[in-house]
Amino acid sequence: MEKQELTVLKIEDLRPFPGNPFHLVEDEQLMELSESIKEFGMAAPILTRPTDDKSGYEVISGQRRVRAAELAGIESVPAFVLPIDRDRAIITLVDSNIQRENILPSEQAFAYKMKLDAMKRQGYRTDLTLSQVGTKSRTDEIVAKGFGVSKSTVHRFIRLTELLPPILQMVDEGRIALTPGAELSFLTLEEQENLFTTMESEDATPSLAQAQRMKKLSQAGQLDMDAIFAIMTEEKGNQKETVKIGMDKLRKYFPRGTTPQQMEETIIRLLERELRRKRNRESR
Template structure:
């Protein structure tokens, strides 16, 4: 009897441990090889996939080592799975001739999926201004919707339970940008696609582009015609005047042409370094004037050394 009781007890412990291990397995995310034909792009994905040198390197790496980091996907209502992260890896697999790629399937709502999609791509190099603008806007909207319906799942995804006023700061902090810079990027979404392309092509600088984003759509269309006729893009001062004329209701073809045909004034190129960045290099007793004198002396010495090096 004692032996029987002992056996029953051991079996019970085995059942308990087996159940706990099963639960832990269910909690762990499983990597699955998914046919590429089952993987569909994220709706309105803001990041373009380029067939550039970086893609060639990714293809060669996948041919040699396979896909080292699984993509993240979620089930689609229409069947198959929606890529949240891994658009470049999928394209590289296609170029490498692979039929499948490793993925992790997650059950995510639209907002959580959007946040992960943006966060998994935003730190990439060579992101175009229009891509960053759209991505920041998508994430901001998702966070604001989540703030309206806080839950444990939402808080875990974003990191906190945010209200709408702090949402821009959240996007900025998580992207390593200033709040002002994020707001400037988001303003680019108000530009027409043609003007956005000119910003991407570096034909219009970021700061003037933000000012131009306040023009009405029909005024932006008129601006494109004026840019073509004058073969010139607006400087910051011209963009500011165009914005002011628009807000005052005085911007028309004549006033726009008058502003755009003006001779451009050279833009200021001042450099400002905040004192708190310099203070750690100087004694606390140093005044800004003393710090400036030391910096100038060091720069003079650096310049002389460069001149000597060039003469050798």
């Protein structure tokens, strides 16, 4: 366990952690946190490490608290300064932030990848007699166990880091599920661009079966625009008439991290409540 030095650091000396996979969103919750810190102070110190050039300190855990304090007009915050290298800092950063509420799939994906890569660079393993292949497998299992998920789930999330950014955003928005997204990550960038263009023009996203078919065609070198269009425009057996509302129109009415299913349930509940009110007015 590294020695932890508790001190007070000026916010102007703090730096964002390079490549931090967790996004800082200035939402209502951040404003509430800022008001709380302004009134009561910061309860828990942040975690930092000295920058490599010794010009300041990188924030390992607590970037939201730092920003909230800054918005509250506070100039200094309590902090632990950890004398650790970048790989150990990455592991600490991921472990300190991964359990937060409303983590996006893309944040999980890059967090898992960063931690796994850092552990491999450290030569992390629990049995020094393991072979190189065994060490790789063991490291994956350790990462998965630490997060309380299966190794295959960790691998699926990491595959998302190979997605074209607008397709990855669709996964974040819940328009594409984790497993189909992982399958689509095996498409080349050109194929993904063609797929995104088709999804936008046809207002459709692929099912798992469709994603798997496109992956297979891609591996055979046969996934051109015509093949993508044919798959994405085929009629599905369980297809029903629907009313589609773009996520960009709905997102502002819901907290960050709300899934499409939760949005649908909320909208139906509000419509049912309005319907009851209308019937009550008409019966008077």
